Every structure is written in structure tokens, then in C-alpha cells.
Amino acid sequence: MECFTALTDEQFDKAFSAFKRKSLKKHQVLIREGDYVQNTYWVIKGLLVSKFIDDQGSEIIIQFAVENCWITDQNAFYNQEKSIFRVIALEDSDLYSLSWQMRENICRKIPEIGHFFLKKANDSFVKQQKRLLTYLTADARERFDVLIKEYPQLLQRVSKKTLAAYLGVSRETLSRLQK
Template identity: 50%
Template sequence: MHRFRQHLEEIISLTDEEFEQIQSFFVYKKYKKHQVILEEGDLAKNEYLVLSGLLKSSFTDADGKEHILQFAWENWWITDYNAFWKRENSILSIECLEDVEVLSLSLEDKTRLHAEFRKMEQFFLKKSNAGYVGLQKRVLSLLTNSAEKRFEQLIATYPQLLQRVPKKLIAAYLGVSRETLSRLSGK
């Protein structure tokens, strides 16, 4: 749990006792590559912190085309947030692209955690705000930038992604064809 504590202490400071109590709200889970941890249509019961490995969050449209909303690797949080907060069935699926270790947190436990530890409320507020900023930048990039510019931004921001994610999935994330991605990455 050393990695988890480091992750928390990037934002808040904790005593050993506080960390032990906070840790008790989370459930450690391991998943294998290609395993789906949230299926479209299932109730989104948990939010996940990735300790190791890589996940993708995606939506499949009516034509069967996959749209990738997010990749999540070490120290990233992931779920279908709309479904999680509203206690609804998910429209997204979350799949393991590598073997994965996560800490899961239910909405009930997150609510209790906020009530019992104001520090954790502050932690999640800063994390969610950073997520909103990142999502806004991504949407604006999709709306205003060329495929080439989106690819350049992705590689500049997350250079390790090309080594960990198949190009087919990177193309789906960028909203381009596999052929377009090949042309862009060959430059």
C-alpha cells in the first residue's frame, strides 16, 4: 500500500493512523489482461484507482464502432462517473489492456470517507477538478485540432502510451482511422 499512500500524499498529509483507517475503505483487486471490469449495461458500483497496469474506458455506438474515452494507468482513477454518481447502469465499459491491480471504492464508502475524513474530501475535490480540466482540454482538442495536432499533443503529454497501447486503440481514442494514425506516426 506504499504506492497508494504516496498517491494520497501528493495532495494531503496523513498520519499512520489516518492512512490505516482510510485504507480500510478500499478493496484491493487484481484483473487479467482482456478482462472487463465494467460491462456496458451493468450498474457502476465502484470507482477504481489503478495501482499497476492499464485500463481503457470505451463506448460502442449503434454502428458497432468503439470510441475510447480514457486510458487509465498507474495513479489514475476510472469509472463511468455518470452511472456511478447517479447509481445507474453504465453506458461505458472498462477493460484491462494489461494485467491490472486496482483499489476499488463504492459510492457508499466514498460518501462515508468524505464524512469521516475532511482531508479525503479535499483530495477527491482536487483529483476531480484535475479530471474536469483534462476532459475539457480533450474535448476542445477534438473539436478544434487536426488529427495531426491531436496525435502530437497525445505523444507530447503521454509519451509512454505508444509503447503500451495498440495503435488501433490510439486511433479510436483520437477519433481517426488506423490508416490515418499510421500516416501520422510515420512522419
Template identity: 45%
Template structure:
């Protein structure tokens, strides 16, 4: 399990055994079953989570009509939390639940700040991961603003083909902001 985190970090920066052991000592392991919540709307968000195995979705439920708006899927080697609530140490505006059984490594903001202060290469790692996240968010927003539903579907299929094998079509439709029927027409 910890090997996945180490490999993930070393894609950006090398780390010694001693440094990794120190870093890992600041994480906790969580195992959840399919349909369990990692974070529920209204919860105080204390941790960021590295996905070791399984698949999750982050979404907001519209209080007026109950419609679910999926912001993110996260699977192996992805990070997931309600970032606004995590960095501000406030209550979540998102739900994050398990589409499959999940195992995550969780780190509190306090521990993250501590290891970043102690190991500058880990601070570099988290900065690079944040930058990648900002880029992905910008691309997603621009795609929603400028691409047709068909183009967004084809882009998602091209970028994440295995996701279509793991996620029900209704959830992919929610992520794309379309009805299940529209998604069925697009996939033909």
C-alpha cells in the same frame, strides 16, 4: 500496493498513518487479467477504481455500427469508472476493460462518502482530483473541436509518450477518432 495510493493522496494533502489505515479499510483489492472487463455496459456501477498496476481503457460501443469510441486510458495512479453511473448509482453506458493485467483498489460511493465525511482532508483530495478531471475533460473536448488530427496526435505523444509503447496503434487511433491508416500516416 497501498503505498502507491498513499503517495498519490499525499501529492495533494498529508495524511497520518492512522488516517491512512482508516481510509484503506474502505477499499477492496481487485486483480484482473488482460481482456477482462472491470465494468461492462449495462452493469450497475458500484465502485471507483484507483489503478495500482496495469492499463485499462474506457469506451462506448456505438450500437448502430459497433464502432468503439475510447474516452479514456487509465494506468498507474489514475482513477477510472463510469462516473455518471457511479455518482448516480445507475447502469453503465461504458465498458472498461484491461489492456494489460491490472490491479486496482476499489471504493464504493457509500464508503467514499463516509470517509469524506469523517476525514475532511480526503474530501479535499477528491475535490481536487475531480477538478483536475474536469480540466482534462474540457481540454480534450476543446482539442477535438479545434485541433487537427495531426495536432491531437502530437499533443498526445507529447503528454503521454510511454502510452505509445503500451497501447496498440488501433486503440490510439480509436482514442483520436481516426482510422488506423490515418494514424500510420501521422506517425511517419
């Protein structure tokens, strides 16, 4: 993980005390559509996916979160609104949970933590922008290559159906890309 800010041991301990440990079993839902989102989650171990189900029932994969990644419905979390995404554990997973209120409190008390979250939000925004641009401008082969570069372990951890949904291709096209 990139280091965005330096903390004293006391600052780290105070910030870390705001987090709660959470475990999920494979296929367990963390966030449902229509839920108010009170927490953001740091993946210690495991794999989660954020997805949107469209009106036709098709899955659109928004994000994978592997070890050392954050996941939530960001709009719902930051604006204290209902989620439009479903977040599911694809493997047994261990997480740290941070509530919106606790995040706000520690950011007020420890400015360095506020700086950390600002840098992480900027980093996330840049990655999402790059993914959107790739999705809109690249062909299936290029999108597949970017996915493998970013998440090389996903081929062994995620079903072809889920990978295809992330790439916006059919399972048959994904099979051709993997050859």
C-alpha cells in the same frame, strides 16, 4: 501523483482500509454497459481503457488509465446509475477498488479525504474539458502530439486500432502520423 492534501498516519490508515484490492487479466471486462457502477478504481499496475460502442458498433475511446490514475463510469458511479461505458483491462492489471458508500463514509469521517476527492474531481474535469476542446478544434497531427505528450508510453502498450479510436482517425492516418 500530485499531493492534494496532507493526512496523518491514522487518517491514511483509516482511509486506506476502505479500499479493496482487485486484479484483472488482459482483456477482462471491469465494467459492462448496463451495469450499475458501485466502485471507482485506482490503477496500481497495468492499463485500462474506457470505451463507448456507438449504434454502428464503432469504438469511441473515452479514457486510458495507466498507473496512478482513476477509472470508472463517473456519471454512473456518482449518480448510482447504469453504465454507458465498457471498461476493459488492456494489460494484466492490479487495482484498488473503492465503493461509493465507502467513499461517502470516509469523506464524512475525514474531511481531508473529502477535500482530496474534490480536488481530484476538479483535476479530472479540467483534463476532460481540455481533451474535448482538443478533439473538437485540433487536427489529427495536433491530437496525436497531445496524446504522446500526455501518455508517451502508450505507443508501446496499445494497439494502433485502439490509438486510432482514441484520436478519432483511421489506422492508416495514425500510421502516417507516427512517421
